[in-house]
Amino acid sequence: MLRVDGITAGYGPVTILRDLSFQAAPGQVTCIMGRNGAGKSTLMKAIMGLVPVQSGQISLSGVPVHSLPAHKVPLQGIAYVPQGRRLFGPLTVAENIEIGLFTRKKGLQTRNFVLDLFPRLAERLDQVASTLSGGEQQMLAIARALCLEPSVLLLDEPTEGLQPSMIALIRDTVLRLRETGLATVLVEQRMDTVMRMADRVAFMAHGRVEADVARDQLTPDSSLFQQFVGV
Amino acid sequence: MAAVLALTAVGLSLVFGVMRVVNVAHGEFYMIGAVVAWFVTYYLPFPPALAWLAALIIAPLAVALIAALADTLVLKRLNYDPEATIVATIGLLYMLQQAALTFYGSDARPVVAPFQWRIQLPWFGYSGYKLFVVLAAAIILVAVWVFMTRTKAGLVMRATQVDRETAQAFGINVDRVYAGTFALGGALAAAAAVLIVPIQQAHYLMGHDPLLLSFIVVIIGGLGSIRGTLVAALVIGLSDGVISMFFSPTLAKIIATLLVAMVLVFRPQGLFGARA
Numbered sequence: 136m137l138r139v140d141g142i143t144a145g146y147g148p149v150t151i152l153r154d155l156s157f158q159a160a161p162g163q164v165t166c167i168m169g170r171n172g173a174g175k176s177t178l179m180k181a182i183m184g185l186v187p188v189q190s191g192q193i194s195l196s197g198v199p200v201h202s203l204p205a206h207k208v209p210l211q212g213i214a215y216v217p218q219g220r221r222l223f224g225p226l227t228v229a230e231n232i233e234i235g236l237f238t239r240k241k242g243l244q245t246r247n248f249v250l251d252l253f254p255r256l257a258e259r260l261d262q263v264a265s266t267l268s269g270g271e272q273q274m275l276a277i278a279r280a281l282c283l284e285p286s287v288l289l290l291d292e293p294t295e296g297l298q299p300s301m302i303a304l305i306r307d308t309v310l311r312l313r314e315t316g317l318a319t320v321l322v323e324q325r326m327d328t329v330m331r332m333a334d335r336v337a338f339m340a341h342g343r344v345e346a347d348v349a350r351d352q353l354t355p356d357s358s359l360f361q362q363f364v365g366v
Numbered sequence: 367m368a369a370v371l372a373l374t375a376v377g378l379s380l381v382f383g384v385m386r387v388v389n390v391a392h393g394e395f396y397m398i399g400a401v402v403a404w405f406v407t408y409y410l411p412f413p414p415a416l417a418w419l420a421a422l423i424i425a426p427l428a429v430a431l432i433a434a435l436a437d438t439l440v441l442k443r444l445n446y447d448p449e450a451t452i453v454a455t456i457g458l459l460y461m462l463q464q465a466a467l468t469f470y471g472s473d474a475r476p477v478v479a480p481f482q483w484r485i486q487l488p489w490f491g492y493s494g495y496k497l498f499v500v501l502a503a504a505i506i507l508v509a510v511w512v513f514m515t516r517t518k519a520g521l522v523m524r525a526t527q528v529d530r531e532t533a534q535a536f537g538i539n540v541d542r543v544y545a546g547t548f549a550l551g552g553a554l555a556a557a558a559a560v561l562i563v564p565i566q567q568a569h570y571l572m573g574h575d576p577l578l579l580s581f582i583v584v585i586i587g588g589l590g591s592i593r594g595t596l597v598a599a600l601v602i603g604l605s606d607g608v609i610s611m612f613f614s615p616t617l618a619k620i621i622a623t624l625l626v627a628m629v630l631v632f633r634p635q636g637l638f639g640a641r642a
Contacts, residue, residue, distance in 0.1 A: 226521070226525065
């Protein structure tokens with residue numbers, strides 16, 4: 136269980152997240168929705184240790200992670216797919232996967248698992264990552280994160296800019312991973328995707344989670360979407 | 367000259383490429399390498415070849431240690447801010463220079479070549495050691511290339527070069543990568559100095575010329591591009607040698623500077639650099 140308890144975080148003197156709390160349970164997809172500037176991506180970065188947490192606590196299965204240096208957070212079992220994928224563009228597909236396996240002593244089994252999950256990557260191992268299509272880049276970003284063998288997966292707008300067939304593929308993959316017991320935190324702007332994937336939805340505004348509801352309490356015409364996302 | 371310049375410039379380019387730090391003290395790493403080589407060959411009671419070989423191992427290691435310390439104690443604390451690190455490395459330049467002046471003195475001192483061997487052709491003779499320098503520099507450069515492209519450490523350095531923040535999200539200790547890169551850059555400059563010091567002499571002000579030429583090379587080749595650095599080092603090293611020999615060293619520097627100006631005007635990213 137990933138727990139975020141009352142964190143305040145930001146960049147230097149600028150505070151973005153204010154007393155924010157939420158949690159993500161194993162085997163569930165927790166969606167984070169909110170307008171641009173609500174602090175969704177900053178929350179992802181704060182969990183990964185990439186944005187300093189000024190107060191509050193982030194813990195994974197009871198172990199605090201907010202005070203760890205950023206490079207030790209993934210060792211605790213938290214993997215991150217950043218907004219815009221942020222692949223190592225000049226490196227090949229195989230090298231990106233190898234970076235994902237950097238902390239693993241024996242990564243062959245994991246490597247095979249992610250290549251089975253995304254067979255198209257297996258066909259393009261020697262291709263430079265920046266030359267892949269948008270959908271393939273997103274597959275690689277997810278595959279690279281899964282190489283960490285995480286118990287929590289943070290996905291920051293993974294369907295952004297993708298064609299419908301790729302969105303469906305990413306969606307199916309996330310749902311398959313959910314079956315393995317992975318706790319997934321998904322930042323998403325598309326209401327239809329959220330309605331199909333989420334177990335819980337947290338609505339953010341002004342650096343706080345203002346509403347946290349179970350998916351089955353939501354309908355597409357819920358006022359929460361209008362209030363916090365504007366759709 | 368071109369071979370040694372390539373080694374020095376690759377070190378500078380590597381540091382900029384991975385860390386985005388313009389290391390103004392790079393020439394002083396070269397100088398310290400030469401000075402350490404003099405101390406090792408002077409004080410070790412070995413035959414010249416063995417003493418020089420010891421210097422080729424000890425000097426790069428010593429300079430790598432100094433560079434790693436400088437990274438940890440100075441650059442890391444500045445959070446690798448580009449402007450601040452330029453000022454800091456200028457300070458480091460003077461600290462290293464004055465340390466050499468204090469402990470080594472102001473004399474230029476020769477290091478005995480590991481072997482005295484001359485290739486005698488019918489129409490002219492050529493120093494066998496100079497040919498050895500070219501070969502040794504080429505071997506070291508190939509080793510650097512293999513390290514960067516074929517090893518896990520090289521892969522980690524390249525990933526950090528592309529995206530420092532994302533690298534951390536995959537368990538890469540960026541501080542350690544930066545310290546290692548700065549150490550490697552310094553070690554390459556020191557290795558170049560050990561190769562050249564039997565031809566020139568060890569002197570506490572000898573870092574200026576290689577620094578200037580290294581900057582010229584990496585600007586022409588493209589900051590951060592090892593391939594561009596090698597090509598530019600060959601062009602600048604050869605032209606500097608030939609023009610200095612047949613005309614004057616000043617003219618060689620004027621032409622090199624003019625070349626830099628032309629590159630900056632017509633291709634600011636350098637011949638092989640990526641467009642920003």
